[in-house]
Amino acid sequence: MKELLRSTDPTVLAFASALLEGEDIDCFHVDVNMSVLTGGIGAIPQRLLVHPDDYDPALKVLLDNQIPLGR
Numbered sequence: 810m811k812e813l814l815r816s817t818d819p820t821v822l823a824f825a826s827a828l829l830e831g832e833d834i835d836c837f838h839v840d841v842n843m844s845v846l847t848g849g850i851g852a853i854p855q856r857l858l859v860h861p862d863d864y865d866p867a868l869k870v871l872l873d874n875q876i877p878l879g880r
Contacts, residue, residue, distance in 0.1 A: 811859060839855070
């Protein structure tokens with residue numbers, strides 16, 4: 810898996826996931842539980858991962874929709 814996006818904003822993560830789903834690109838959220846443990850203060854960003862073969866098309870989808878990648 811390859812990191813595509815890193816954010817503390819749950820709306821960005823949800824929107825990015827929906828866009829990728831619409832393009833039939835599977836993605837995986839990580840660090841969700843760590844983010845919850847901090848009490849929702851946004852200290853630990855969540856990451857969105859995709860398969861390495863899907864990275865370039867997924868990156869294009871996010872950039873075309875002006876999604877901040879947080880890297």
